[in-house]
Amino acid sequence: MTSSSHSAPQSAYGESEHGEFRSTKISDRKLLMWIFLASDCMFFGALIGTYIVYNGRSLTGPYPTDVFDIPLTTVSTFVLLMSSFLMVLALHALRENNIPKFRLWTLGVCVFGSIFLGFQVFEFKHFVHEGLTLQQNLFGTTFFTLTGTHGVHVTLGVLWLLSILVASYIRPTSSKDALSLEIAGLYWHFVDIVWIVIFTVVYLIEFL
Amino acid sequence: MSQEPQAKHEGSSVRTYVIIALILAAITYVEFALIEYDFAFLDRTTTLVSLVVLSVIKFVLVVMFFMHLRDDDNILTGFFSSGMVIAVGTLVALSLLFTVRSLSYAQTPQEEQAELAQAIGDGEHVFEENCIGCHQANGRGVMGAVPPHVGHTPYLAQATGGGGGRDYMINVILHGLEGQIVARGEQYDGIMPPFEELSDDEISEVLNYSVNAWGNQSILPADFEFFTPEEVAEVRGKEEAASSFDVYGLRSALSVPEGPEPLERARDLATYFNTPPPKTLDVRQINIDPGSYIGYTRESEPEMEDNDSSGEGPAEVEGEISDSVGSPETDAVQGIRDEDQDPLYEGETGTGEVVDGAALNNAPELPAETVAPNITLQSVQADMNVNLESPFAADGSLRQNQQQDQQEQPQGGQQPQGDQGGAQAAQSSFDWQQVGEQAYSNCTSCHQANGQGVPGAFPPLAGHLPDVYNTDGGREYILNVLLYGLQGEIQIGGQSYNGVMNAWSQLSNEEIAAVINHELTSWNNEGNLQNFQPIQPDEVESLRGQGLSASDVYDIRQGLNLP
Numbered sequence: 001m002t003s004s005s006h007s008a009p010q011s012a013y014g015e016s017e018h019g020e021f022r023s024t025k026i027s028d029r030k031l032l033m034w035i036f037l038a039s040d041c042m043f044f045g046a047l048i049g050t051y052i053v054y055n056g057r058s059l060t061g062p063y064p065t066d067v068f069d070i071p072l073t074t075v076s077t078f079v080l081l082m083s084s085f086l087m088v089l090a091l092h093a094l095r096e097n098n099i100p101k102f103r104l105w106t107l108g109v110c111v112f113g114s115i116f117l118g119f120q121v122f123e124f125k126h127f128v129h130e131g132l133t134l135q136q137n138l139f140g141t142t143f144f145t146l147t148g149t150h151g152v153h154v155t156l157g158v159l160w161l162l163s164i165l166v167a168s169y170i171r172p173t174s175s176k177d178a179l180s181l182e183i184a185g186l187y188w189h190f191v192d193i194v195w196i197v198i199f200t201v202v203y204l205i206e207f208l
Numbered sequence: 209m210s211q212e213p214q215a216k217h218e219g220s221s222v223r224t225y226v227i228i229a230l231i232l233a234a235i236t237y238v239e240f241a242l243i244e245y246d247f248a249f250l251d252r253t254t255t256l257v258s259l260v261v262l263s264v265i266k267f268v269l270v271v272m273f274f275m276h277l278r279d280d281d282n283i284l285t286g287f288f289s290s291g292m293v294i295a296v297g298t299l300v301a302l303s304l305l306f307t308v309r310s311l312s313y314a315q316t317p318q319e320e321q322a323e324l325a326q327a328i329g330d331g332e333h334v335f336e337e338n339c340i341g342c343h344q345a346n347g348r349g350v351m352g353a354v355p356p357h358v359g360h361t362p363y364l365a366q367a368t369g370g371g372g373g374r375d376y377m378i379n380v381i382l383h384g385l386e387g388q389i390v391a392r393g394e395q396y397d398g399i400m401p402p403f404e405e406l407s408d409d410e411i412s413e414v415l416n417y418s419v420n421a422w423g424n425q426s427i428l429p430a431d432f433e434f435f436t437p438e439e440v441a442e443v444r445g446k447e448e449a450a451s452s453f454d455v456y457g458l459r460s461a462l463s464v465p466e467g468p469e470p471l472e473r474a475r476d477l478a479t480y481f482n483t484p485p486p487k488t489l490d491v492r493q494i495n496i497d498p499g500s501y502i503g504y505t506r507e508s509e510p511e512m513e514d515n516d517s518s519g520e521g522p523a524e525v526e527g528e529i530s531d532s533v534g535s536p537e538t539d540a541v542q543g544i545r546d547e548d549q550d551p552l553y554e555g556e557t558g559t560g561e562v563v564d565g566a567a568l569n570n571a572p573e574l575p576a577e578t579v580a581p582n583i584t585l586q587s588v589q590a591d592m593n594v595n596l597e598s599p600f601a602a603d604g605s606l607r608q609n610q611q612q613d614q615q616e617q618p619q620g621g622q623q624p625q626g627d628q629g630g631a632q633a634a635q636s637s638f639d640w641q642q643v644g645e646q647a648y649s650n651c652t653s654c655h656q657a658n659g660q661g662v663p664g665a666f667p668p669l670a671g672h673l674p675d676v677y678n679t680d681g682g683r684e685y686i687l688n689v690l691l692y693g694l695q696g697e698i699q700i701g702g703q704s705y706n707g708v709m710n711a712w713s714q715l716s717n718e719e720i721a722a723v724i725n726h727e728l729t730s731w732n733n734e735g736n737l738q739n740f741q742p743i744q745p746d747e748v749e750s751l752r753g754q755g756l757s758a759s760d761v762y763d764i765r766q767g768l769n770l771p
Contacts, residue, residue, distance in 0.1 A: 024281070024283060025281070026280075026281050026283065026284065030284070031283070031284065031287070034284045034287050034288055035287050035291075037288060037291065038287050038288050038290060038291025038292070039291060040291075041288070041291035041292050041294075041295040042291055042294050042295045042298065044295065045294070045295025045296065045298050045299050046295075046298060048299060049298055049299040049302040049303065050302070052299065052302065052303050053302050053303060053305075053306040056317075056318050056319075057317060057318070058318065059317065063318060070240065070243055070244060071240070071244070074236060074237075074239075074240040077236055078233060078236050081229070081232045081233065081236060081266075082229065082233070084229075084232075084270060084274050085225060085226075085228075085229035085232075085274075087274070088219070088220075088225045088273075088274050089222065089225060091219065092219050092222055092225070095219060182276075185274075185275075186275055189270055189271070189274045189275045190275070192270060192274075193266075193267050193270050193271060196263055196266045196267055196270070197263065197267065199239075199263075200239070200259055200260065200262075200263040204239060204242075204243050204259050205256065205259065207243045208243075208252050208255055208256055208259075
């Protein structure tokens, strides 16, 4: 049963600024996003676990140390981390009703996310050129499945944020829509922390 | 009715975010530095722990501050944490389940392979320093003297009986080997010196190299245990053999599993000596009967020194040739032909171009009747006599009736001269046969006494010269070739020849004419001539002085419409 305060300012969803909620006193949508992120945790946990289990068991090359470029991946990690930073700035700006800044930082997140994707594409192409494909060996399979899935997540996040950005031009956007941006932001930050784990477990550990 | 939600505060300040962002960047750089730069005080475990801790810090900072979990309702933390716990638990469980093997095994397959590759690389070094001189860089050994490794040592290592193949192989290296053995179906009778001075490591490495190199890896069983220094030490200590003869005795007890066929030695002259080549048909299908050689008889065959090289030690044998003289191969070079051996086999005598024996077998056969019944040697000879008479009569005076003699030439050469030719032959004092044959001795070094030439280098005259003669302008061309030489790659019957023929203008006109007639009437060539008119010395004279080069003659040839 919904409880909406009609007198309070409403977001585009017709919600109060704190969103619809039941007995949890938390916005339904925000709760749902967190639950989704928990499930996504398990999803990536399985993929990362598979990578760990098959690590070092490829019968044929190329092996990780043959293809990994740590400086390059460090740069892309940095880019993604900074995109998370821009994300919180965007949310902060929207809460302050600073729409131009909100748009700027949101665009920034999209750009940085695209830069990260560019790095990934470049890296994948380089790997394939070295002979590492999905079918080549266990490393190829587990690596590309894991990072490919992550890349798809990033792509979806970029598209999501782009649509928010475009929507802000189509219909009036104000701080009451902050919840929507916050939820998108949660998703984006999650994508970032997954990458933190991947960077350490897949890339850095290989060179110990 | 709702209660007001507990929003603690809407986000942190920008300043906080900036600080967090800087910390994240700094931690990323530290992680990078831990891997990229060597720190002496950090061992592997410490680095690993540091990396994990740093990552956790980054993780927590983003979740707590950027995702705002710190200030949000705990229920969100609860949900997220359960997901995290399950994920991490799954990860740990998977790792323990599947990597416990690595706790009891020393290495991952990757590491094992790397170590083996390293050992094999060292073994290659040992091989190059000690073994290559006899067993060759390609592991094929020397025919008849040094057994091959390729296609052999993996099977030898699996031999059963006696002390086993592995022990035997180690003993071979330690004490040498002497005596006739069979390897890959072929016999080898050489002497291998002992290599006792090699260390256990070196011996095991070189054995591992041998069973892996040159494609041997593909015939090793998957569970093959590679040689270890300990194994070598054990065999060394057992002292099963004291000399190379003892090792030979060890070998006799072995039963070696079936291996591949004998080494393919198509380009191996040594095999060529021992293996009669398949009967290939020369495209021209010349049935050369020694009797058809003008002036050639078996008795006139020059004596060849029989120079069998017997059982020389491996150290003296370089490369794959063990015989060089008295063999069919050199016989072919000398132009002496054994009916059962085709010297064109595999092009060994040529520039290395391989003649496809199978294709030759499928070559169209020339009609059986290659000799026109009416042309005989005698009839042509009679014509020759008519035309090759010396311009000077027996008394030294210049003959006056040369022109008349020319007009009396038969047209087409199909009319039998019969007695007239024979009578004229008897009357002629000019023995063009002898002159031609003697002059042809200039040519045998390249074109061979049987006129077969050398594939790839010197074109055949047998069977081919009539084709040239029959072409328009071919007659003149043949004369030009003799006078000015020929240079350039030519094609005859699909085979190319790229030699150089020097000019023979120093021969007299009679000699040149005689030798060409000799060639045209030898080796059954006379049957293929059309409209044959023997060459005249004055024809030769008329073509002198043109100042052509060998390349010019080549251009002339290209202009001919040769078949």
